Amino acid sequence: MSKLILLGDEAIAQAAIDAGLSGMYAYPGTPSTEIMEYIQSSRDASSRNIHHEWSANEKTAMEAALGMSYTGKRAMVAMKHVGLNVAADGFINSAMTGVNGGVIVVAADDPSMHSSQNEQDSRFYGKFAFVPVFEPSNQQEAYDMVFEAFEVSEKYKVPVLFRITTRLAHSRSAVNQKDKLEQKEFNMPSDLRQFVLLPAIARRKFKVLLSNFESLAEDEKCQINNQYIEGDDKSMGVVACGLAYNYLMENCKEGACRFPVVKIGFYPVREELLARLKSECDQILVLEEGFPVFEELMKGVPGSDYRIRGRLDGSLPRDGELNPNLVAKALGLRSGYGKDIPDVVRKRPPSLCKGCGHADMYNALNDALKEYGPGRVFSDIGCYTLGALPPFNAINSCVDMGASVTMAIGAADGGLFPSVAVIGDSTFTHSGMTGLLDAVIKNSPVTVIISDNSTTGMTGGQKSHATNRLESICEGLGVEKKHIRTIIPLRKNHNENTVIMKEEIAFKGVSVIISQRECIQTAVRRKKKEREKK
Template sequence: MRKTGQEEVRVLLGNVAIARGIVEAGCHVVTSYPGTPSSEIVPAVVEFKNELGLDTYIEWSANEKVAFDNALAASLTGKRAAVAMKQVGLNVASDSLMSSAYTGVIGGLVIISCDDPGPHSSQTEQDSRFFAMFAKVPAYDPSTPQEAKEMVKEAFELSETFEIPVLLRPTIRVSHAKQSVRLSPLKVLDRPANFEKNPERWAATPKYRLVLHKRLNETLQKIRERFENDTKWNYETGKSRGASLGIITCSVSFVSLMDILEELNLKSAINVLKIGTPYPLPQKRIADFIKRQKRVLIIEETDSVIESQIIDKSKVLGRLTGHIPLEGELDPDGIHNILADVLRELGITNLEKITDSKLDKLVEKLKLQVRKPTLCAGCPERAAFFAIKKALPKAIYASDIGCYTLGLNLKAVDTVLDMGAGITLASGFYQAYHQDKKDIAIVATMGDSTFYHSGTASLLNAVYNNARFILVILDNEITAMTGMQPTPGIGITADGSEGRKIPIKELIKGCGVKWIKTIDPYDIKKLVKLLKEARTYTQRKDGGIAVIIARHPCIIRYPEVCEDNPVKVEITDDCDGCNYCIDYFECPALYINEEKNLVEIDRMFCVDCGVCIDACPKGAIIPIEKQNKARL
C-alpha cells in the first residue's frame, strides 16, 4: 500500500481490481458461482465490504444461471448488480443472457466472464466476446487490472444509459495479473428497490419480442457511435506516416506487444490501434486506421471477434488468413514470432525468431518428469476412487468437473464433459446399453458443489426414465478446486453469515432415489462392500439408481480432521516393489526408492490419513502403533 496525497496505490490481483471497480461503482448486489479464473472476485468484494463498512448483498449462487437471474432482478428494481463467472459458466447462464439483451435492464448490470486461453483450468478456450456478439450486448476487453477496474465502472454507466446488460471479458492474464493500481473514491448510490411493473417488457410475448429486437438493434447502433468516439479504450499509440505495418490488438496481447515493440525499437515502424470495446466494433475507426496503413495485422485472443467484424479485409492479415494460431494462448514469445513471420513475409525486416536454445536442449536431456496435478495426500476422493476401481474394475466411470477430475490418475474417470454431466452421461450410457438388453456397471462420480450446481435435474430425469447406475457423491463439504467456497450443504453464505443448510441426502431423496447410503470413504473395505451391494441393487428387478454419499472433509480446508486422529504408517519388509500403490493409489506421499526398488513414504507430504494401509495388496503398509504392539 502506498499513499501519496489523496491517492492510494495498492498492488492488486486483476480479479481484486475488478472487485474494487464493482465497489467503486456503488454496486449493490454481487452474485457468482466460483470457477477459475474468476473465483477471487467475490471474496475480494467481501473484503472491501468489511473494510469499508458497506452493505453490499453478496451471494455464492448455486450456479451461474441462478447467479445471473438474481443479479438481473436486482437491476430491475433499479439497483446496480454484477455477476461474475468463468467463461464456461456463461454457457450455463446463456439462456438468461440472450433473453435479457432484449428486455434490458434498469439499474446497471455488468456481467464478468473470465476467459481461459491456454486453457489452464477449463474444458474449452471459448471467447466470451463471441457470446456478447451472439447475445447482442456490448463488451469491454481490459488489458490490465487497472484498466479492468476502470472499465467496470464505465460498464455500469453504459448499462444504465442504454438499459442493456454489459459484458466485461478479462482473460486469465488480466484476472491473475498483479499490478500497482490507483484506487478511487467510492460512489454512493441510494437506490431503494423499486420494481416498476411493465409486463409488456418484462414478460414480453413473442410478438412483442420482435419489437424489442428492433429496439436492441437501434441501441447497439447508438453504442457503436459512442465507441467510435471513445478515446479512452480505443486509441492509436503512434501515427507514423512511414510505418510499414499497422496492428490492431486488444486485451493482454496489446500490452505484450507494446513491451516487445519497445524492446525491439520498432515503435516508429509499426502503428498500433488498441481496441477495448470489441463489440459493437467501432467500424469507422477501424476502417480509417486500415486506410492509413499499407497492411494490417490483427492480434487478438482467443478467437477472431474483431477480425470477423471487419468489413473490408483486403489489407488484413490475421487468424482468418492463417497468420495467427487457431488455438492456445498468445504469450509474448508467441507474439514475437508471429511478428517475425509477418515482417519477413512482407519484406519489411528480418527479425530473429525465438527458438529452442542450447539450454532448452540441455534441460530436455534431464528428462524431468512433468509435475502433473494430482489429488492431495489424504484426499478423501482418492480413497473413494480407489474403492470404486477395486469394487467394479470394468465399469464405465462417468465423472465431472472439480478436483476429482484428477481421479483420471487413478484410472477411475472415463468421461469429463461439463458441470453435471457425470449423472447425465451415466444415464445416457445406461439407456444406450439397455436398449441392446445389455447390463453393464456404470459409476457416476460428482462432487457436492457440482451436485448443487446441476445435479438435481439430471438425477430426477434419470430416476424418472428408469435408468440404473451407481452415483457416488464425493462430499468433501466445500468447493475445493476453486479455493474453498462454501456450498449449500454447509449453510454458510459468501460473506460468512449463516444461510440455510440444504442436506444433500434430502435432495437425492427428493429426486426419487430409494437406495441412499452415507459412508466415510477412508474406510476403503467398507466402501468396496457397499459398492458391490449398490451394483446388486441396480440389477434387482425392483432396483434402480443407487446413491452413495462418500463424505469426508477436504484435507486442505479441514486439516484438523487428520491432525486430531493421526494414523502414522510405515512400510515393512513385505514391500516387494510391485508398484501397485504407485500406479493405482497415486498418493504424492508414496514414492519408489529407485536404488532399493521399494516404496517409501515422503514425510513432507504424508498427512497421516492411514488410507494407504488398505491400498497395499501385500499388506506391507501398516500403522506404526500396531507394529509396536505386535512386537510387545
C-alpha cells in the first residue's frame, strides 16, 4: 500500500482503477475533467485495459457506462454539474432499470461558479432519481468511498451518485492506496428484461426502487458514513455535509468541536440520527456546500419554534461556496482578516490567448455584421464565450451546450435577420448537430459559424470528436455543399474572411462557416512534443 499526493479528482480515478473499474466514460467539464485525464495517463489503467476514451457528451457517456454495466463490469461516468442535466434522462432511467455491474456517476458541482454558468446542487438529482449519494469531505474519503459505492451499487443494483465540489476536485492531499481488486468477469444480466422499461415492467421496478431507497437509509454499511460526534455544549448541534465538515473543524482549534456534530457523507440519512440531534440540542446549524438541501429537509413544517440555521435564515450566505470564515461567523466565532485589497488592484478577467483563432474569427464577424447592427449573434460554451467581453463584445448569448444553433433558429423564426450562431467544434458534436438538422429541415435563414480549434480548449485541450469531420457531418445533415465554407482565421486573411462571412450571412438559407485553425495552446504542446521526440 502506497501513499500518493492526489487531487480529489485523481483520488476518485485511482480508486476506481484499484476497485476493478472496466470502463471510464466522460465529457470534459471543469471541475471534473481530471478524473478521465488521470485514467488516460495511468499505466495501471492501460495495463488493465480500462476503457478511457472521451464521449461525445455526458448523455452518451452515461448510457455507455450503463451498457458496460450490462456486461457485469464496473463502470464510472464523470461530468460537471451541468453535464448531469445533459445526462439526466439516462441517469434517472438507469435508476429504474438498475445496474448489473456497479455504476458510479460522479457529478462535480461548482458553487461560486468559478468556471460554470450556474451553481446547481447535484444532490437534488439523487433524491429525484431515488439514487444513493456519496459526498466525501476529503481526498482520502473520496478514495475509500469509491470502493464502497461500487459495493452499494451492486448490492442494491442501482447506480450511485458521487457528489464532489470544486474545492475537493481541485485540491491535493495525501491518499493511502488500498490493494487492487480484480475486474469483474463478463456476466450478462440474469434477467434479460431488466433493462426493458415497458410500462408494465417499469411499474414493478419503480416499487423496487422506492423500497430500496428506504432500505438504504437503514443500511449499516452505508450509514457508517453518517456519524454522530459527541459534544458537551448542547446549545447548538451542527450538521456538516461533505466538504463543509473541513471548514467546521478548521474552526475547532483544539481538534474537537464543542457542539454535537452529525457528519454527513451519504444520502439518504437515517432519520434517527437527525432526530437525536434535534432532541439533544437547542438549535441546529446546517453547513452544506451548494443549495440548502438538507436545511430544507430539517426545517419540516413551517411554524415550528425549533430553530434550524443555515443558508435560509441568513446565518450563511444563500449562494456561493462556503469557506472557513463564513463558517466561523455562523458558529459565532471571531475570525481574522488581513488588510483590504488596495484600490490600485484591477480586475483581471480571463481572456483569449494571444494569437487565438477565435479572436480573428470574431474580428471578421464583427466587420461582416457591421451593416446590420448589434444583437445578432448567439453563442455557446467554450473559450470563445470570452467573445462577450471587450474588445470583441461580439456575442449575445451563452446558455447551455448547443443552444447557439437552436436559439439562432428560434430567433430567425421570430423575425431576426441575420441570425448567427457561433459554436466550438467540440460543443458542436456535443449538442449542436441535432439543432443544425432542425435548421436544415425547415431551411432556416441562419448562419452557423463553427469555430474549429480541433480541441476542447477551455478544459485544457482534450481530443475533440469533431476533428476532420465537420464538413462531412454538415453535408450529411443536409447543408448544401456550396454553403459550407471553410476559412482560416488569421489576420492576413481578414478581408477575405469578412467577405465570405458577408456572403453567407446574406444567404437566406442554412449556411455553415468552418473557421479552422488549431488552438495555440495545443499547437505549442504538440510542437514541444515533436521537438522532444527528435
